Amino acid sequence: EVQLVQSGAEVKKPGESLRISCKGSGYSFTSYRVVWVRQMPGKALEWMGRIDPSDSYIDYSPSFQGHVTISADKSISTAYLQWSTLKASDTGIYFCARQHAYQGGLGDYWGQGTLVTVSS
Amino acid sequence: DIQMTQSPSTLSASVGDRVTITCRASQSISSWLAWYQQKPGKAPQLLIYQASILESGVPSRFSGTGSGTEFTLTISSLQPDDFATYYCQQYNTYSYTFGQGTKLEIK
Numbered sequence: 001e002v003q004l005v006q007s008g009a010e011v012k013k014p015g016e017s018l019r020i021s022c023k024g025s026g027y028s029f030t031s032y033r034v035v036w037v038r039q040m041p042g043k044a045l046e047w048m049g050r051i052d053p054s055d056s057y058i059d060y061s062p063s064f065q066g067h068v069t070i071s072a073d074k075s076i077s078t079a080y081l082q083w084s085t086l087k088a089s090d091t092g093i094y095f096c097a098r099q100h101a102y103q104g105g106l107g108d109y110w111g112q113g114t115l116v117t118v119s120s
Numbered sequence: 121d122i123q124m125t126q127s128p129s130t131l132s133a134s135v136g137d138r139v140t141i142t143c144r145a146s147q148s149i150s151s152w153l154a155w156y157q158q159k160p161g162k163a164p165q166l167l168i169y170q171a172s173i174l175e176s177g178v179p180s181r182f183s184g185t186g187s188g189t190e191f192t193l194t195i196s197s198l199q200p201d202d203f204a205t206y207y208c209q210q211y212n213t214y215s216y217t218f219g220q221g222t223k224l225e226i227k
Contacts, residue, residue, distance in 0.1 A: 037164075044219065044220045044221050045156075045158075045164065046218065047209070059214070061214075061215035061216075062121075063121075100166070103154070103169045105209075105211035105216035106154050106209065106211055110164060112162075112163060113162075
């Protein structure tokens with residue numbers, strides 16, 4: 001069974017750093033890209049970027065380039081989303097998804113989401 | 121970025137109804153459009169890709185049409201499990217933008 005399991009909810013202060021994780025199982029982790037999607041409270045989905053775990057090639061949406069870092073460790077089938085300096089506006093739910101095999105940019109299997117709350 | 125506009129934002133309907141949701145792109149995206157269903161507190165679920173192809177395991181009461189700039193998602197006979205928020209997503213042009221969502225409510 002394909003599964004993506006994300007790390008738990010986080011509460012952070014502005015200016016702090018954070019890394020959340022997404023562990024894939026039930027499939028060949030290096031054969032599918034991993035996509036990250038943000039959902040701010042009560043808002044729509046936003047495509048952030050994706051990584052190819054086989055070679056760590058990364059695409060960022062221009063809206064998120066420079067604000068987050070996507071990475072992966074293929075030895076443990078885990079992708080990461082990282083912030084060096086959090087802002088209150090980073091509050092939201094972050095989903096990882098396995099990119100569809102034939103349709104670039106789409107997620108066919110999704111993690112359960114990680115709620116990130118940034119508040120002083 | 122390509123802008124995706126869904127209508128309506130909210131739709132009230134009853135079990136058994138046929139409903140249609142529209143998604144318009146700010147420029148042509150050919151047939152590179154997907155539809156997702158999201159329930160409260162859950163991750164999105166892919167329903168349809170390439171405008172009209174049903175993802176494996178999705179009930180046949182869901183269907184999609186369109187190309188270019190105008191697309192529709194139709195549910196032929198609403199079931200209780202279908203009340204959720206629906207999003208379209210274009211994947212013709214990076215960075216793969218989503219619509220603002222359509223909330224399907226019970227009338």
